[in-house]
Amino acid sequence: MPTDPVDWDLAKKVAYKSVAYDPYAAAHFRDGLEEDFDRYTAQAEELVAQCTGLRSLSGNARGRVTDRKGWIDANLASFQRLLRPLVNKFGEQIDAGPMRDLGAKVAGAELGFMLGWMSKRVLGQYDLLVIEDENPQEQDIVYYVAPNVLTLEHRYAFPPQEFRLWLALHEVTHRAQFTGVPWMRQHFLGLVEATMEGLDPDPKRIMEACTRLLEARRRGEDILGSGGIMGLFASEEELQVLNEVAGLMSLLEGHGDVTMDRAGTGLVPSAPRFARVLRNRRQNVRGFAKVFQKLTGLEAKLKQYIEGENFIAEVERRGGAELFNMAWAEPANVPSIEEIRQPELWIERVAPADVAA
Numbered sequence: 001m002p003t004d005p006v007d008w009d010l011a012k013k014v015a016y017k018s019v020a021y022d023p024y025a026a027a028h029f030r031d032g033l034e035e036d037f038d039r040y041t042a043q044a045e046e047l048v049a050q051c052t053g054l055r056s057l058s059g060n061a062r063g064r065v066t067d068r069k070g071w072i073d074a075n076l077a078s079f080q081r082l083l084r085p086l087v088n089k090f091g092e093q094i095d096a097g098p099m100r101d102l103g104a105k106v107a108g109a110e111l112g113f114m115l116g117w118m119s120k121r122v123l124g125q126y127d128l129l130v131i132e133d134e135n136p137q138e139q140d141i142v143y144y145v146a147p148n149v150l151t152l153e154h155r156y157a158f159p160p161q162e163f164r165l166w167l168a169l170h171e172v173t174h175r176a177q178f179t180g181v182p183w184m185r186q187h188f189l190g191l192v193e194a195t196m197e198g199l200d201p202d203p204k205r206i207m208e209a210c211t212r213l214l215e216a217r218r219r220g221e222d223i224l225g226s227g228g229i230m231g232l233f234a235s236e237e238e239l240q241v242l243n244e245v246a247g248l249m250s251l252l253e254g255h256g257d258v259t260m261d262r263a264g265t266g267l268v269p270s271a272p273r274f275a276r277v278l279r280n281r282r283q284n285v286r287g288f289a290k291v292f293q294k295l296t297g298l299e300a301k302l303k304q305y306i307e308g309e310n311f312i313a314e315v316e317r318r319g320g321a322e323l324f325n326m327a328w329a330e331p332a333n334v335p336s337i338e339e340i341r342q343p344e345l346w347i348e349r350v351a352p353a354d355v356a357a
Helices: 008-018 031-051 066-096 100-119 144-154 160-180 184-196 203-219 228-233 235-264 271-285 285-298 298-328 337-341 343-350
Strands: 063-066 124-127 143-145
Touching: 008 066, 031 063, 031 143, 031 144, 031 160, 031 228, 031 235, 063 066, 063 203, 066 100, 066 143, 124 160, 124 228, 143 144, 144 160, 160 184, 160 235, 160 271, 184 235, 235 298, 235 337, 298 337, 298 343, 337 343
Parallel strands: 063 143
Antiparallel strands: 124 143
């Protein structure tokens, strides 16, 4: 049995330590929260289906209210699933390396620190990783992180019922994308697997990456901004896969934001204010947190929301919802990150001649 490249126990310990204090741990703070999100998850599913035409092929959505540690546990499980191809491919090399224990501890500490930091900011998340031979009750879940939701509601005096429905609309949209578009889940997991397969523990890659970083710095380029550390260590072929992932995620995140506003029309009067506050929250990160986002690639993810929304707006301006829905027709129609940033390229590639002209 090959050794894992990550010390999962250490990752959990580090992540837990960073969230030891929960200002809303007392049960009375969460009175009614589970009932609200059960109701709003079901309502959001119907509203999203009516708005987008995407209806899940995997049954009804299930919402789960959790605390920060619960969110950490769910994501540690997801990372373990993601890293299986890496362990299977490089297990012997990992076992043979004299520094394997130290490397696993370093990786565990880094992962734990990242999850601990994110667990204090994430409001909701759809867990799209489904493994057939694992417990189905612990997969395909829409998570809502209670202390983070309550913190924003209290800090900004958000109307709770509106805000909770608005959040549910965004996360359920992601579920509709992955379970309502027949090919989407496998396409995404295929890209993830290709990314994992491309990873190579050869120390030479580290030296090459450091050289590229120094050369880019001399040219004034920010190569961390496109994919964090993972992008730095990627080969040309792997960068192509990462660009495909970036294009897909920009499409999905932008569509999630657009849909949450449209589907909630008339039901969430405070939606413009919610969007403004969360947009400022994403952008107004300073100091160490800014550096951390850049190193981990989270900064690139934050850009996906805006770039994806801009892409959808331009595509619909040119050809309406009918043209945009071509993105769901087949994997080949997913825009690349270049097409997300230059929608006319995507329109020229996939649109009928009379629209593309």
